Amino acid sequence: AQSVSQHNHHVILSEAASLELGCNYSYGGTVNLFWYVQYPGQHLQLLLKYFSGDPLVKGIKGFEAEFIKSKFSFNLRKPSVQWSDTAEYFCAVNAHDMRFGAGTRLTVKP
Amino acid sequence: DAGITQSPRYKITETGRQVTLMCHQTWSHSYMFWYRQDLGHGLRLIYYSAAADITDKGEVPDGYVVSRSKTENFPLTLESATRSQTSVYFCASSEASDIYGYTFGSGTRLTVV
Numbered sequence: 001a002q003s004v005s006q007h008n009h010h011v012i013l014s015e016a017a018s019l020e021l022g023c024n025y026s027y028g029g030t031v032n033l034f035w036y037v038q039y040p041g042q043h044l045q046l047l048l049k050y051f052s053g054d055p056l057v058k059g060i061k062g063f064e065a066e067f068i069k070s071k072f073s074f075n076l077r078k079p080s081v082q083w084s085d086t087a088e089y090f091c092a093v094n095a096h097d098m099r100f101g102a103g104t105r106l107t108v109k110p
Numbered sequence: 111d112a113g114i115t116q117s118p119r120y121k122i123t124e125t126g127r128q129v130t131l132m133c134h135q136t137w138s139h140s141y142m143f144w145y146r147q148d149l150g151h152g153l154r155l156i157y158y159s160a161a162a163d164i165t166d167k168g169e170v171p172d173g174y175v176v177s178r179s180k181t182e183n184f185p186l187t188l189e190s191a192t193r194s195q196t197s198v199y200f201c202a203s204s205e206a207s208d209i210y211g212y213t214f215g216s217g218t219r220l221t222v223v
Binding site: 001004006034036042043044045046049090097098099100101102103 | 143145150151152153154155158168169200202210211212213214215216217
């Protein structure tokens with residue numbers, strides 16, 4: 001079965017700083033990749049997804065992610081974070097069913 | 111997100127009791143899923159269903175039972191609750207198993223005392 005690793009458990013940034021959250025997966029075949037966001041007290045919402053084509057995908061709220069097949073990575077980026085981006089971010093891999101990483105908590109200080 | 115409803119939102123139960131968490135979706139999605147969310151573990155798949163009367167185990171199925179007699183409902187039952195099952199449970203649905211992202215319900219916070 002596929003598995004997902006998120007390297008950063010908690011990231012603290014100031015507003016306007018750039019963000020990159022790491023995600024690596026292990027699976028030998030074709031996968032579909034996702035990033036979800038969970039705002040405090042809320043359920044998960046889809047940020048962006050990749051399943052084919054351009055490895056650089058753009059999502060909502062200015063987020064983007066790059067799929068690097070050779071590195072089994074799908075890192076999430078945002079050029080300039082806002083206080084409202086404070087949330088938990090989950091990378092997920094779907095080969096047969098969706099498997100999630102442990103999550104990265106992002107705190108943005110105003 | 112109004113299309114997938116979980117109930118109850120909060121539940122406290124005693125060890126050994128049976129408890130059922132409900133999930134209802136209005137989109138007629140084929141696939142439905144149950145996850146539990148625990149600190150440090152992210153979300154772990156308990157069970158999923160590809161269609162009515164078709165269910166399969168996920169990563170952590172022990173102690174749980176599911177059924178899917180109708181496409182729109184996917185209840186999760188803890189047959190004899192244990193403290194280790196204290197968690198937040200999320201139901202999700204999807205049109206297909208792999209291409210589309212999942213849509214999640216608001217979750218049920220279950221405490222077993």
